[in-house]
Amino acid sequence: MISEKLLKELNKQINYEFYSEYLYLAMSAYCESLDLEGFSNFFKVQAEEERFHAMKLFDYINEMDGRVKLFAIDEPKTSYNSLLDVFEKALDHEKFVTKRIYTLADIANEEKEHATISFLKWYIDEQVEEESSFNKLVKRLKMIKDDSHGTYMLDSELSQRTFIPPTE
Numbered sequence: 001m002i003s004e005k006l007l008k009e010l011n012k013q014i015n016y017e018f019y020s021e022y023l024y025l026a027m028s029a030y031c032e033s034l035d036l037e038g039f040s041n042f043f044k045v046q047a048e049e050e051r052f053h054a055m056k057l058f059d060y061i062n063e064m065d066g067r068v069k070l071f072a073i074d075e076p077k078t079s080y081n082s083l084l085d086v087f088e089k090a091l092d093h094e095k096f097v098t099k100r101i102y103t104l105a106d107i108a109n110e111e112k113e114h115a116t117i118s119f120l121k122w123y124i125d126e127q128v129e130e131e132s133s134f135n136k137l138v139k140r141l142k143m144i145k146d147d148s149h150g151t152y153m154l155d156s157e158l159s160q161r162t163f164i165p166p167t168e
Helices: 004-033 037-063 084-108 112-143 148-158
Strands: none
Touching: 004 037, 004 084, 037 084, 037 112, 037 148, 084 112, 112 148
């Protein structure tokens, strides 16, 4: 059985993951308002990933005979200064989530909760991928600047992204 402290933090993480889904849907809507359907698609797929992350935690808590507790989801920001601003904010958000996962891992390590330590390794690896993905897109948007051709090409590329649930 997971300790109350760890269970409380895992439940908070479920909420952060659902908030991430909500945030990325808002970012998708912003991109859609600019008629950039590929960028919008990128964030829709990202929202699906975040929901998957939340449900993975949800299922883990139930497997460990814990009780899932859901909280209210804060309203996300809905307007941005530019595409670059959206992606910089998304990168910042992923860095925040990484810190949260590290906090969970620290608690699991302190409590010698080996099952949770093993479970959280997947999230740690996932966060490396998430931050890298957003970091690369921020760099590409900085290179593109106001080049509409470059924006169009990246928009076209991002329209191809699909969600494929990870297999373990």
